[in-house]
Amino acid sequence: MSAKTILHIEDNEFNRKIVRDLLARTSYRLIEAADGESGVATAKRERPNLILADIQLPRMSGLDATRALRADPETAHIPIIVITSFALSGDDQKAREAGASHYLAKPYSPRELLEAVRRLAPEA
Amino acid sequence: MAPQEATPRADSVVPIAAPGSGLGDRTALFLLTRSPLGALVQWVARVPASIHAKLLCAFLLVVLLFFTMGAMSLDTISRMSRHSRLLDEAHKRVDSSRQVEHALAMQMNFTAMALLLKDETTIGKILRENNRFNSTLAQIDQAAPPEERDLIQRIRAAQDEALTSVADIANLLRDGEPDEAMKLQLASGYPLYERIEGLVGNLVKTEEHRMESLRESVTRADRRAMVLVGAFVGTSILLALALGFVISWSLILPVREAGGFLSAVSKGEFGATISVPNRDEFGALADHMNRMSVALHQLDEDQRQAARQLRALNEQLERASRAKSEFLASMSHELRTPMNAILGFTELLLDGTYGDVPEPLKQPLADIQTNGWHLLRLINDVLDLSKIEAGRMELSLVEYLVPDVVGTVQASLRSLAMEKGLEFRIQVPDDIPPAFGDAKRLTQCLLNLAGNAIKFTPSGRVVIQVERQGDQLLYRVSDTGIGIPKDQIENVFAEFRQADATIAREFGGTGLGLSLTKKFVELHGGRIWVESEVGRGSTFVFSIALRVEEAAPA
Incomplete structure (x- = not known):
């Protein structure tokens, strides 16, 4: 069985690099998108095994992207971890309502992120 | 301000006698519009007198009419009774004159008998009839008009002559000379009686004529009186009715106007005006109503203006609040x-993601991590406080177990307490049922309180106790630390305050923890307080409902 693909949608290069570095020593294949719209497009094209989406993104928010992916039967089953800002209480609630499988508050511990990834999409 | 709102609506005033239902109202409307009564009603309304005076006048007028009517009737009755008395008298006089005629006939009869029987005693009977004749004649004479007196005089004179002749006849009869008596009778007595008979006949005719003419004039007078009284009664009734109509409608019309006006006002037409011709109490009332209307209109306008301003202000505030809220969200993310x-x-480095970390770098990296988390807490606290100030903090109420919350706090702070060599104890009774509240924020509160307690306690112990009192939960964090001076105890919950500025340098901390804790407790509808003694330690207690109501946080 080939390696699992993870799509990371995040507009900040440093935060993308953290995940990139975090997953470098794992078997996961990482693809990236810098905004919500291209994130949704990439997900539809690549059909990743898991998606990590920041809640606040240019062009389309992480919540809208999650909703769009859930609405499409081709991508509806893909687990999505939404990274919330914890800014306004209820972010977690909103993430769940939009269809997120899991959420993590920023700043997250890379260790915890990896645990969540492994739980939702176990390494081959 | 819309100009059309400021213009009083003239058509809002109800027209004259508006409710046209019912025959009575239709009749009144007809009379008011098609007869001079309408003008009269307007005129009475315009009379500058009080309603009391108008009503009094009207009633007095009616009373006067009744009075006059009564007087007229009485006069007519008395006149008629006088007429009947006069007729009665005339009747009697006719009767009397006939009696005179009769007595005369009897005299003649008795005279003839005396002559025939040659009997003197019959003469006495003649004298008796003569007396009756005279007395009756005297009765007639008593109330006779002058022209009749003359006739009576002549009758009396003739009667006297006749009596003299009767006396002579009587003497002749007594002397035994009946032939002489007969001759005298034929010569003077008989013609005399014939004369008297003619005269008395005249008297009877005169009396009968008088009675007839009296009867006629009385009948005429009575008929005239009846017609007069009838006309007067009819006129009075019509006058009284008209008076009632005019007075009542001069009062009803302004009342209806006022009714229409008030109903317009009650429908919100504050600019409505009322116009009545009355110069009485209703006129004054209408003036007051118009003034009220103007005041109401002004009030309404002011209120509308104020509402508009308030709406604008509210929108402005809402925009500002939204902007602030959006700023907070984006700031938090940024x-x-x-x-x-x-x-x-830092974590990736420390975890060896980039290869083994050289020993001398490990501590600086750990310091970066510690300070990073501290900075994050500071940011979180400031943002939380801003959210509370902006009224944007919402609790997310969930069901939670008290031991879980306390356990989380214990796990987070255990190592810190151990580092300082402090005894860190938890006392939670087993029988606390599942609670309802914002578990995350309550955990934050306990973390703040217990974290502070550990920070300000050089030696001894820190205890977290939970106690249930009915439907309230008491969270108690006590320490054997440095305590808080009495004069500064009030300030401990204020933002950016620590009991002593030097403490901040010695112990660190954001100075926001207690302030936030207080606000979170209050958002739960709870209460927080502190008991402390310098050198002996402090006890912070907050009480919140076991199950917080959804609507409680403001």
Whole structure:
């Protein structure tokens, strides 16, 4: 069985690099998108095994992207971890309502992120 | 301000006698519009007198009419009774004159008998009839008009002559000379009686004629009186009715106007005006109503203006609040993004993601991590406080177990307490049922209180106790620390305050923890207080409902 693909949608290069570095020593294949719209497009094209989406993104928010992916039967089953800002209480609630499988508050511990990834999409 | 609102609506005033239902109202409307009564009603309304005076006048007028009517009737009755008395008298006089005629006939009869029987005693009977004749004649004479007196005089004179002749006849009869008596009778007595008979006949005719003419004049007078009284009664009734109509409608019309006006006002037409011709109490009332209307209109306008201003202000505030809220959200995200990178890379470094960390770098990296988390807490606290100030803090109420919350706090702080060599105890009774509240924020509160307690306690112990009192939960954090001076105890919950500024330098801390804790407790509808003694330690207690109501936080 080939390696699992993870799509990371995040507009900040440093935060993308953290995940990139975090997953470098794992078997996961990482693809990236810098905004919500291209994130949704990439997900539809690549059909990743898991998606990590920041809640606040240019062009389309992480919540809208999650909703769009859930609405499409081709991508509806893909687990999505939404990274919330914890800014306004209820972010977690909103993430769940939009269809997120899991959420993590920023700043997250890379260790915890990896645990969540492994739980939702176990390494081959 | 819309100009059409300021213009009083003239058509809002109800027209004259508006409710046209019912025959009575239709009749009244007809009379008011098609007869001079309408003008009269307007005229009475315009009379500058009080309603009391108008009503009094009207009633007095009616009373006067009744009075006159009564007087007229009485007069007519008395006149008629006088007429009947006069007729009665005339009747009697006719009777009397006939009696005179009769007595005369009897005299003649008795005279003839005396002559025939040659009987003197019959003469006495003649004298008796003569007396009757005279007395009756005297009765007639008593109330006779002058022209009749003359006739009576002549009758009396003739009667006297006749009596003399009767006396002579009587003497002749007594002397035994009946032939002489007969001759005298034929010569003077008989013609005399014939004369008297003619005269008395005249008297009877005169009396009968008088009675007839009296009867006629009485009948005429009575008929005239009846017609007069009838006309007067009819006129009076019509006058009284008209008076009642005019007075009542001069009062009803302004009342209806006022009714229409008030109903317009009650429908919100505050600019409505009322116009009545009355110069009485209703006129004054209408003036007051118009003044009220103007005042109401002004009030309404002011209120509308104020409402508009308030709406505008509210929109402005809402926009500002939304802007602030959006700013907070984006600020929070913007601050967290670099913090995420700093803390994330540090963790990756410390975890050996980039290879083994040289020993001398391990402590500085750990310091970066510690300070990073501290900075993050500071940011969180400031943002939380801003959210509370902006009224944007919402609790997310969930069911939670008290031991879980306390356990989380214990797990987070255990190592810190151990480092300082402090005894860190938890006392939670077993029988506390599942609670309802914002578990995350309550955990934050307990973390703040217990964290502070550990921070300000050099030696001894820190205890977290939970106690249930009915439907309230008491969270108690006590320490054997440095305590808080009495004069500063009030300030401990204020923002950016620590009991002593030097303490901040010695112990660190944001100075926001207690302030936030107080606000979270209050958002739960609870209460927080502190008991402390310098050198002996402090006890912070907050009480919240076991099950917080959804609507409680403001």
